[in-house]
Amino acid sequence: MRHTLPVGALAAAALLALSACASDTGSNPSGEASGGSEIALVKDGVLTVCSNPPFEPFEFEDASGEIVGLDIDLNREVAKDLGVDVQVVATPFDTIQSGAALNTGACDVVASGITITDDRKEKFDFSEPYFDAxxxxxxxxxxxxxxxxxxxxxxxxxxxxxxxxxxxxxxxxxxxxxxxxxxxxxxxxxxxxxxxxxxxxxxxxxxxxxxxxxxxxxxxxQYGLGVKKGNTALLDAVNATLDRIHEDGTYDAIYTERVGTAPVSK
CATH class of the missing domain: 3.40.190.10 (Periplasmic binding protein-like II)
Incomplete structure (x- = not known):
């Protein structure tokens, strides 16, 4: 398994702007961004993530019954940059990979070891790849x-x-x-x-x-995180976080903790 994230410079000002927009918008069941650049979440102050455990180490229940894992850790970093909380919703994988979970407003992001394919790209928008599988x-x-x-x-x-x-x-x-x-x-x-x-x-x-x-x-x-088709504001925020955690070493720390070995760069 090799680390696949491209090294990119993260503009702190842009990230702060995205965070401010996420905090200021109201809930939007469609999950679509309003006003072009604003981030609208399906629930106020919460990044809702659809995932399909058990798929350890990416998503699985810990001893307390909480869904944890590498995918969840990545989304916690996105939520932190946006200044919101995280809620994980256990969802059938077919509902995730078909885009239905996003289109019905069940969540803002789908994260479940989702391989990037041309067919799925037609159903929702993928982040940068974050894992080779x-x-x-x-x-x-x-x-x-x-x-x-x-x-x-x-x-x-x-x-x-x-x-x-x-x-x-x-x-x-x-x-x-x-x-x-x-x-x-x-x-x-x-x-x-x-x-x-x-x-x-x-x-x-x-x-x-x-x-x-x-x-x-x-x-x-390769795996990617998914957002509703056309939700470019949220997609940009997700990619900004992926760039940031790659740059500051957070991704390597998450990968090592969850997978058991350090990522190998291409």
Whole structure:
């Protein structure tokens, strides 16, 4: 996994202006910016984020039941720069990746390890990429399943509406669809499936539970945060924060805490 954020200079005055606009606007169920440059949030004083846990280390529930993770940390930084609070709403991934969560005003930002694709770009606007993510293969420890050829005739758990599902289908694998990663792991545990395919970054958390990551399949995928189509004021604020935390070392600290290793720059 490599750090992908471009180094950019952050204009402090511009960021302060964005923050002031966010504080001054009223709630707007559509999530659209009013007045061209103002940031309108779906709830006054709150950056509402739609996410789909469990997807550790990006979004998952801690011991207290709070949704935390790398994606949430990034949005807390955005909210801090805007001078508002954060509220995370657990949302089905299909509702996130289809743009429905944004279009119905359920949230201001979607953040759930969302791979940037041309199809999704038509549904909502992406931030700068903030994470590289290839596909990985999770199998029971000691399994002889290692590559695509080994998976012929086997049942492979995939998460619905994800690039992992698309990759498995393109490789003619027999797929069983699940709504989230947690259900994929349960299916592997009960023997309903023989293997799990999902983003490599989220599979390592299960290697201490009797499973192993058997292979990584490079795909060139990158994650981005999403905002409603045309909401350029909020998108600019998100990108300004991503630039700022890259520049001041905050991103590296978040990445290291959540992933367990420091990011490697390209």
């Amino acid at each position: 290839d596909q990985g293969l999770l199998v029971p420890a000691g399994s002889d399943l290692r590559d695509v050829a080994d998976l012929a005739g086997k049942k492979v758990a995939v998460q619905m509406a994800t690039t992992g599902e698309k990759w498995a289908q393109e490789n003619d694998l027999t797929t069983v669809q699940f709504e989230d990663l947690g259900l994929q792991i349960q299916a592997l545990e009960t023997g309903q499936v023989d293997a799990v395919v999902n983003d490599i970054a989220v599979l390592g958390a299960y290697t201490s539970e009797g499973y192993e990551v058997a292979n990584t399949f490079p795909t060139g995928e």
